[in-house]
Amino acid sequence: MTLPTVLIADDDRSIRTVLTQALGRSGYQVRSTGNAATLWRWVEDGEGDLVITDVVMPDENGLDLIPRIKKVRPDLRVVVMSAQSTLITAVKATQRGAFEYLPKPFDLRELLAVVGRALAAPTEPIISVPEAADSEERLPLIGRSPSMQEIYRTIARLTTADLTVMINGESGTGKELVARALHDYGKRRSGPFVAINMAAIPRELIESELFGHERGAFTGATNRSQGRFEQANGGTLFLDEIGDMPPEAQTRLLRVLQEGEFTSVGGRQPIKANVRIIAATHRDLRNAIRQGQFREDLFYRLNVVPIRLPPLRERVEDIPLLARHFLERAREDGLPAKSLDQGAIDRLRQHSWPGNVRELENLMRRLAALCPDEVITADAIAPELSEPASAPGQASVAAAAGNGPETLSSAVERHIKDFLAAHNDGLGVTDVYDKIIAEVERPLIRLTLAATRGNQIKAASMLGLNRNTLRKKIRDLEIPVVRGLM
Known part of the structure; x- marks a missing residue:
């Protein structure tokens, strides 16, 4: 039996060596090169059963190579690996037809598992996905931590789908940013993105806000009013803090999800619901179900694709990147240009960030406006943080009591x-x-x-x-x- 052949293109010799040895031990034949031209020649000659390619190579961008490969050999799977580990890279790789995207450095066992899946996967028709704008200035999410990479990959996989998504995360972690990214890079990007916060609307008005109302439906309803479902027609409806939705509204929402239509308050004519639903909450909805506060059937309708956003304390490696990004944003908004020294970065890493990314952004803007020095130091940051720093890995009192994050x-x-x-x-x-x-x-x-x-x-x-x-x-x-x- 002929062994499958894997074609590798990466200009880093050490990566080619490691992958060649690992794939060889796993029973594959391997051919490797440091440039895109040689890889393209092999593909044109009909060689290889799978391609693993880097993005940035000396002669061509690996992402630009994928459509050409798919055109001449539609069944040839392509796995993309890149140190440019942003959401844009993950989305582009998926939109151009990559089987999988792996950020560098990656776990070798994960790559071998991806290779096995790619070679075993049945042939599927090629889906052409229009690409969204890719300006780096529009990066909706910042971070290179493993947890953020997994979120990028999930968003990228959903660019060709129209599935309902449930985002769970603490306040300030960026749930609406993820919802916007799902919309902006999804099939409905040309339609409207409409957001509504369940916790910010009086209970008696939620149904009217969601489904609209007819003239005379209740006291004060002097005109017909569109609800958020109608406003989001053809696009995405983001239901933030879904755990705060009252029971009667939960029942109506469930009917919409089941039947694909709704009636306005006081109305009789069904209205077609042509929207994608993305919900978000900071609450534990499974616990709310046990307490009778949230419908179990609605939860399963909404929780088709769950995405968990990690709190900032779980991705401290992203703090320097986020802090510098927020300082640059502040500069673009007219505030003085500022930078951080290493002591300041170390101090930021030690904080537990109860307000998460939102707290960090507010701090950076405040320091940009008020710090008299161009370089922000640890001494300038310390008074702004409301809690004493603890060394990474130390157990806090809350953690020791079982109420805080787990220690190493x-x-x-x-x-x-x-x-x-x-x-x-x-x-x-x-x-x-x-x-x-x-x-x-x-x-x-x-x-x-x-x-x-x-x-x-x-x-x-x-x-x-x-x-x-x-x-x-x-x-x-x-x-x-x-x-x-x-």
Whole structure:
């Protein structure tokens, strides 16, 4: 039996070497190159069963190559990998026909799983997706952390779908930004985006706000009024804080989702509901269901595609990028130009951010307006933060009481207990120490390399390791790396 052949295009020799070795051990034939021209020649000659390509190469952008590949060989799957790990990159890769997008640095096991799925997936018709505007100034979401990368990939996968989405996240995490991104890069982008906050409307007016009302429907209804469903016709209706919707409105919304039509308050003529629903909440709706505060059948109608937005304290590696972005936005709005020194960045990382991204944005704008110095220091930031800093990894009083975020040591302890329990309390298991250390080292090194954009000298310094030691660990743990911005 002929082994599947994987074609790799990446101008980083170390990545080509790691992927060639890993794929070879997994039973694949591999051909690799550092440029797009050679890859294109192989594709034209009918070689390869799967393509893995970087985005930025010396002679051509890998994203521009995908439509050409799809034109001459529609069945050839393409996996895109890139250090330009933004939402725009993920969406473009999907819109142009990529089977999957992987941000660098990635977990090698994940890539091997993607390769297996790509080679086993049945052939599907090519769906042409019009591309949205891609100006970097319009990036709706900022962050390169693994949790944000997964959100980017989810949004990208939904560009060709019209599914209902439920966004869950604490206040200030950016739920409406995600809803806007789903609309702006989705099939309904040419239609209106209409948002309504359930918590901001009096209960007795919610049905009228959603479905509209006829003249004379109630006291004060002197004219017919369109509701948000009609206003959003052909586009997206964003129902924010859906957990605060009263029971009677929940019942009417369920009927709309089931039947695809509604009647206005006081009306008799059914109106077709041609909208995509995106809902959001900061509440635990499953708990609300148990307490009889939210309809279970409505929850399952809304929760077709769940997206969880992490609080800022769970993605501290994104804080410097976000802070600089907000300072630049403040400058564009006419406030003085400001920058952050390393001490200020370290201080920002130590804060727990109860107000999440919104709190960080407000702080940056305040400092841009009021800080007298061009360079913002830790001393300038400290008085603005309402709580004392705690070193990363330390357990706070709230965490110790079981009310705060889980610490690293408690997470590792729980993982080891689960590991031993799964192996009959460790009986007959060998090399437990090496196995657990490898599991901790792999994400630690991978995320540090991500934070330094693949700069191994900086990563070794951050980790407190000799550069040769880091290189050996990268090789032993099979961690693909990136050099420079690529």
